[in-house]
Amino acid sequence: MAYEDPENTLVMETTQGPVVIRLRPDLAPNHVARIKELAGEGFYDGIVFHRVIDGFMAQCGCPHGIGTGGSSKPDLKAEFNAEPHVRGTCSMARAQNPDSANSQFFICFDDARFLDRQYTVWGQVIDGMDNVDKIKRGEPVRDPDSIVSMKVASAL
Numbered sequence: 001m002a003y004e005d006p007e008n009t010l011v012m013e014t015t016q017g018p019v020v021i022r023l024r025p026d027l028a029p030n031h032v033a034r035i036k037e038l039a040g041e042g043f044y045d046g047i048v049f050h051r052v053i054d055g056f057m058a059q060c061g062c063p064h065g066i067g068t069g070g071s072s073k074p075d076l077k078a079e080f081n082a083e084p085h086v087r088g089t090c091s092m093a094r095a096q097n098p099d100s101a102n103s104q105f106f107i108c109f110d111d112a113r114f115l116d117r118q119y120t121v122w123g124q125v126i127d128g129m130d131n132v133d134k135i136k137r138g139e140p141v142r143d144p145d146s147i148v149s150m151k152v153a154s155a156l
Helices: 029-041 129-133
Strands: 009-014 017-023 049-053 057-060 089-092 105-108 121-127 147-152
Touching (some): 009 029, 017 129, 029 147, 121 129
Antiparallel strands (some): 009 017, 009 147, 049 057, 057 105, 089 105, 089 121
């Protein structure tokens, strides 16, 4: 498949099917660089969607599968921006500290505008949102769906 900007396109194969994400380095250059770096290392391959709330979002990126961990890389400084949290928005999860995002992220099922300017938006689902909609719900999720593989399109 040909992508408009393969360097800034993420192809995520999930247990529910493919999801294509347009990366937004114009909004969050450091977060996009981290996602690309981790994807290139295979960090996300096999990681589960551990927190999935119907009508809100699907969260993943914890190597422990329970929301308590991140990668071995240092946490990122917040890059909060004016991009709205709407259906298909990809944004970084974090702890209470604004500068605590690391590897966990979430994809919004619906508008979640109360998150605007408090979480770093770094991408938008451009294809496969129907597959995101199929991800099993729960906190924690029983027998969770996972990312089979996640790669930058230019590396495919």
